Amino acid sequence: MAPRGTQTRDELLRAAEYLFARQGVGGTRTKQIVERAGQGNDSAVQYHFGSRQGLLEAILGRHLSRMERQWLRSVVSLRESHELGPVVDALIGPLADELLREDGRDFLRIVAGIAGWAGVRTHALPTPLHDTALAEQLALLEQGCLRMMPEDLALERIAMVISMLTAALADRAHRIDEHLPVLLDHKYFVANLVVMVTAALLAPPP
Numbered sequence: 001m002a003p004r005g006t007q008t009r010d011e012l013l014r015a016a017e018y019l020f021a022r023q024g025v026g027g028t029r030t031k032q033i034v035e036r037a038g039q040g041n042d043s044a045v046q047y048h049f050g051s052r053q054g055l056l057e058a059i060l061g062r063h064l065s066r067m068e069r070q071w072l073r074s075v076v077s078l079r080e081s082h083e084l085g086p087v088v089d090a091l092i093g094p095l096a097d098e099l100l101r102e103d104g105r106d107f108l109r110i111v112a113g114i115a116g117w118a119g120v121r122t123h124a125l126p127t128p129l130h131d132t133a134l135a136e137q138l139a140l141l142e143q144g145c146l147r148m149m150p151e152d153l154a155l156e157r158i159a160m161v162i163s164m165l166t167a168a169l170a171d172r173a174h175r176i177d178e179h180l181p182v183l184l185d186h187k188y189f190v191a192n193l194v195v196m197v198t199a200a201l202l203a204p205p206p
Contacts, residue, residue: 011037012033019033030045066094098169111166
């Protein structure tokens with residue numbers, strides 16, 4: 001792709017990230033994305049991404065690929081672990097690092113809106129997650145829970161925890177972007193999130 005084409009694609013990505021984060025994926029019109037990106041052609045999204053879904057997948061893909069490198073570094077040692085805490089810590093760390101970037105905060109706010117698409121309850125992860133370190137870490141979470149509870153409860157807990165985790169990160173991202181007060185510094189916020197998620201997974205079955 002020519003340099004100008006690459007620049008246009010990047011501008012569309014950032015415009016969509018910003019709008020999807022604030023208005024939701026379903027609440028954002030393609031025309032708004034094109035206008036925010038400073039493009040005059042309403043078909044720019046289709047030309048560069050094929051569709052709005054292709055644009056969303058491109059946004060998720062570029063952030064997930066950055067985090068995947070970090071998840072890969074930890075997953076080998078986690079295969080030998082029989083504790084949930086280290087798995088939760090390794091999973092949350094790269095996600096929380098997105099809070100330190102403007103586009104990362106937009107990504108976290110987008111993810112909170114589509115967390116229900118993860119397919120954890122049915123073992124139907126989205127195609128972009130297949131054969132990734134993230135998918136393996138989710139599998140390790142499931143294995144850890146299965147040592148303590150039946151499969152249906154384990155899957156329900158992991159799905160609920162993902163919803164809680166993405167909502168907490170999105171709220172933090174929103175507060176940072178809107179210059180609202182935050183009670184904990186970044187490091188302590190992340191540490192607290194890790195122990196809360198771990199405790200939720202380890203709670204005795206009802």
